[in-house]
């Protein structure tokens with residue numbers, strides 16, 4: 001079942017003679033950005049299930065855009081599992097003014113907002129009901145002073161729940177990137193994410209496959225740790241491009257562990273920057 005802005009499924013209106021005049025037609029739920037934010041592109045990074053490396057891909061795309069000279073921000077919408085600030089070595093608490101809340105600025109100039117910047121202690125768990133969580137994510141758009149940005153990447157929580165729905169309804173999302181990993185269920189999981197994005201009338205920019213393979217450090221052979229990839233077939237069936245295939249790369253996880261993601265240049269996603 002899909003939910004439209006008015007609670008109907010989009011197909012309910014199709015073919016109805018009264019669709020144009022009916023007062024149940026979809027409403028515009030978009031919220032205005034903070035008056036001091038000027039954001040040209042909002043890109044959502046989604047996955048059908050957890051643990052596929054969505055934050056890694058979000059931050060990698062942000063880094064690639066930074067390297068191209070664009071001004072970039074990351075809105076960490078993964079409220080119960082925030083990981084972006086730590087990747088960039090950010091442990092400060094966000095500051096505010098009468099105009100709103102300032103994002104923290106990483107060493108490479110990337111602007112970051114995450115619930116971890118608002119908690120008294122970053123290891124405190126977020127044990128909030130869904131309406132609170134979604135209103136915090138909305139405030140990351142309405143109350144954060146992002147300034148002038150070419151790209152704002154939104155790191156979504158996994159799945160197709162409340163937060164992705166809120167982001168797609170409330171923010172002017174230009175397109176979504178789907179992240180997945182090679183596994184038997186990939187077709188079904190990617191399709192769920194794809195259908196959600198499409199039902200919200202957002203373009204799907206492409207798919208990134210993470211954990212595609214591991215290169216043996218001794219012989220250089222590529223090992224398909226999670227099974228053979230089917231991502232090219234799935235992408236062709238859905239008519240969307242594959243933006244990149246990322247191996248399990250200890251050098252990448254080391255940069256995360258060392259909180260130095262601001263130095264990463266993720267060449268596995270080099271082509272992606274031209275397609276988003």
Ligand SMILES: Nc1ncnc2c1ncn2[C@@H]1O[C@H](COP(=O)(O)OP(=O)(O)OP(=O)(O)O)[C@@H](O)[C@H]1O
Pocket residue numbers: 047049050051052053054055056057078081083157158210211246247248249250252253256257
């Ligand atoms: N290609 C990769 N090579 C090496 N390590 C990786 C790779 N992708 C992700 N990781 C590591 O795997 C862990 C999980 O990645 P990440 O936090 O990006 O997952 P996620 O999909 O955002 O998680 P969740 O769905 O639970 O929010 C992190 O420690 C990250 O550094």
